[in-house]
Amino acid sequence: MGDQDLPGVLVAGLGGSYGICEDHVGDLQKHFNLITMQEFLENKMQFGPKIQAVYIWGGKPAVDQELLGSLPSLKIIASAGVGLDHLDLKLIASFGVKVANTPQAVSNPTADMGMALLLAAARRVVEGHMLASAPDTEKFSTNWMGQEVTGATLGIIGMGSIGYKVAQRARAFDMKILYRNRRRRKLEEEEAVGATYCESLDELLQRSDFVLLAVGLTPQTQRLIGKRELSLMKPTAILINIGRGLLVDQEALVEALQTGVIKGAALDVTYPEPLPRDHPLLNLKNITLTPHVGSATHQARRLMMENLVESILASLSGLPIPNEVLLK
Numbered sequence: 508m509g510d511q512d513l514p515g516v517l518v519a520g521l522g523g524s525y526g527i528c529e530d531h532v533g534d535l536q537k538h539f540n541l542i543t544m545q546e547f548l549e550n551k552m553q554f555g556p557k558i559q560a561v562y563i564w565g566g567k568p569a570v571d572q573e574l575l576g577s578l579p580s581l582k583i584i585a586s587a588g589v590g591l592d593h594l595d596l597k598l599i600a601s602f603g604v605k606v607a608n609t610p611q612a613v614s615n616p617t618a619d620m621g622m623a624l625l626l627a628a629a630r631r632v633v634e635g636h637m638l639a640s641a642p643d644t645e646k647f648s649t650n651w652m653g654q655e656v657t658g659a660t661l662g663i664i665g666m667g668s669i670g671y672k673v674a675q676r677a678r679a680f681d682m683k684i685l686y687r688n689r690r691r692r693k694l695e696e697e698e699a700v701g702a703t704y705c706e707s708l709d710e711l712l713q714r715s716d717f718v719l720l721a722v723g724l725t726p727q728t729q730r731l732i733g734k735r736e737l738s739l740m741k742p743t744a745i746l747i748n749i750g751r752g753l754l755v756d757q758e759a760l761v762e763a764l765q766t767g768v769i770k771g772a773a774l775d776v777t778y779p780e781p782l783p784r785d786h787p788l789l790n791l792k793n794i795t796l797t798p799h800v801g802s803a804t805h806q807a808r809r810l811m812m813e814n815l816v817e818s819i820l821a822s823l824s825g826l827p828i829p830n831e832v833l834l835k
């Protein structure tokens with residue numbers, strides 16, 4: 508707990524895997540009296556009325572009816588990152604509480620991660636590393652080959668700011684870009700990256716060499732890619748997911764990877780996270796996994812923190828809130 512005179516901000520914990528970024532604790536304490544979930548739970552009567560903001564990091568702490576009901580002074584939920592699937596926006600609004608997130612901070616690094624995974628899967632970088640560092644490197648075969656990225660077709664599902672930034676990067680690889688989005692992008696935006704809007708998801712899946720998911724998780728997008736969708740993809744195609752694990756039916760994906768329905772997959776997100784040690788995805792060769800690190804750069808994480816500080820301070824002063832999430 509910090510300075511008692513500063514506004515109270517509830518956080519899951521300080522540092523460690525379940526707390527806010529260790530590097531940012533000191534910066535946040537300059538503005539706020541950070542109250543950990545444990546402190547709050549141990550003394551709700553003392554801390555509840557002091558908490559004016561909840562700072563969400565990695566989806567924690569969970570914001571439910573019970574928590575909202577026990578924070579009478581709460582003004583804002585400040586959620587690091589762009590994804591909002593861990594928040595019930597209607598419930599929060601019903602308590603008169605605002606929500607802010609940090610879309611600008613995450614779009615470049617997450618798009619970089621999308622390209623990193625695409626290239627890694629296409630050129631079998633992880634497998635190559637294992638091979639190069641194994642004792643029997645001499646057995647390396649001239650048949651060890653990957654997929655060419657230059658000139659290939661990339662289908663982007665979700666052309667928000669992350670998807671669009673992937674398209675900008677893919678253009679430098681002369682990739683042909685197809686996309687699906689809730690709303691079609693303006694013609695000049697399409698032309699700037701050479702992207703073609705697909706009238707149907709099936710068409711995008713059938714035509715793409717790489718399919719990249721950069722769409723938010725909602726009830727409509729849950730398990731968007733299942734057995735049927737995987738079977739529409741080319742047997743040489745690679746699926747990349749930088750959105751949320753639940754966009755893909757993981758059991759169907761395991762089967763598709765085991766039976767050669769598609770060539771490979773590269774996932775920054777899974778369900779659950781992390782995967783249990785005995786999960787079948789971990790025993791496949793044609794998969795590249797990273798532990799949900801799309802926004803894990805020093806620059807992005809610092810910007811996320813700074814953006815949330817601004818949003819909290821604005822909400823407490825009754826000013827317009829930068830990056831406020833409005834209920835649609």
Ligand SMILES: O=C(O)C(=O)CO
Pocket residue numbers: 587588589590591613617799800801802803
């Ligand atoms: O911003 C988010 O929601 C992320 O998951 C970034 O990786």
